[in-house]
Amino acid sequence: MTSNLNNDATLLIGLVSVSDRASGGVYQDQGIPALQDWLARTLTTPFRVETRLIADEGAQIEATLKELVDQQRCHLVLTTGGTGPARRDVTPEATLAVGTKEMPGFGEQMRQISLHFVPTAILSRQTAVIRETADHAALILNLPGQPKAIAETLGGLKDAEGATLVGGIFAAIPYCIDLIGGPYMETDPAQCKAFRPKSALRAPAN
Ligand SMILES: Nc1ncnc2c1ncn2[C@@H]1O[C@H](COP(=O)(O)OP(=O)(O)OP(=O)(O)O)[C@@H](O)[C@H]1O
Numbered sequence: 433m434t435s436n437l438n439n440d441a442t443l444l445i446g447l448v449s450v451s452d453r454a455s456g457g458v459y460q461d462q463g464i465p466a467l468q469d470w471l472a473r474t475l476t477t478p479f480r481v482e483t484r485l486i487a488d489e490g491a492q493i494e495a496t497l498k499e500l501v502d503q504q505r506c507h508l509v510l511t512t513g514g515t516g517p518a519r520r521d522v523t524p525e526a527t528l529a530v531g532t533k534e535m536p537g538f539g540e541q542m543r544q545i546s547l548h549f550v551p552t553a554i555l556s557r558q559t560a561v562i563r564e565t566a567d568h569a570a571l572i573l574n575l576p577g578q579p580k581a582i583a584e585t586l587g588g589l590k591d592a593e594g595a596t597l598v599g600g601i602f603a604a605i606p607y608c609i610d611l612i613g614g615p616y617m618e619t620d621p622a623q624c625k626a627f628r629p630k631s632a633l634r635a636p637a638n
């Protein structure tokens with residue numbers, strides 16, 4: 433059932449890059465620019481972003497996710513980095529800690545998609561959750577830290593003519609945001625064709 437808890441008008445997306453070295457100035461962060469580029473190419477719905485660049489610290493990741501959902505009232509939060517098996521990779525644990533519902537299908541499907549790009553896809557423990565407060569809800573989704581993994585996972589793989597060889601995970605996100613009471617999101621089908629059941633489709637906005 434669709435929730436009507438949240439009628440905030442403009443789509444707000446939180447982008448969180450989790451990287452010890454980028455946040456410490458060792459290299460320039462490419463995670464947030466890659467996320468912004470992909471969303472700007474794909475979303476036809478007007479949106480705003482809130483960006484955060486932080487270290488691989490569980491408490492800081494949890495606090496950032498809570499702030500983006502509860503105070504900023506993001507509808508969707510995308511994290512990049514810290515999903516692997518290394519000692520400091522704790523983004524999935526922090527994500528699960530702030531979630532009120534786990535959405536394990538996202539992690540399962542993202543690893544399937546990523547196996548088309550790298551045999552090490554299974555090393556990512558990426559997951560997704562819904563965080564619900566009394567009057568708001570958001571989807572929080574983890575992506576791997578390699579900047580190229582962002583477009584691979586969100587958009588999938590196309591052939592030279594633009595036909596989809598592997599569907600991207602973003603196709604499932606707009607309907608998920610509908611179901612938690614967020615704004616109706618539309619995409620450029622040439623980049624990513626969002627899927628909704630017929631009963632949930634609205635006439636295109638002009
Ligand atoms: N935010 C980022 N900006 C640019 N490159 C990145 C970023 N995050 C990761 N990378 C690149 O992807 C590689 C693998 O990412 P991973 O998240 O495993 O990094 P890491 O080894 O945990 O280090 P760090 O947390 O310091 O980025 C890194 O070695 C780096 O080359």
Ligand SMILES: Nc1nc2c(c(=O)[nH]1)N[C@H]1C(S)=C(S)[C@@H](COP(=O)(O)O)O[C@H]1N2
Nearest residue numbers: 513514515516546552556576577578581584
């Ligand atoms: N699509 C995609 N998925 C990917 C990768 C990638 O390059 N592309 N890298 C893998 C590798 S090598 C690792 S170690 C894990 C975890 O990465 P993270 O710790 O940077 O989040 O993501 C995996 N998933």
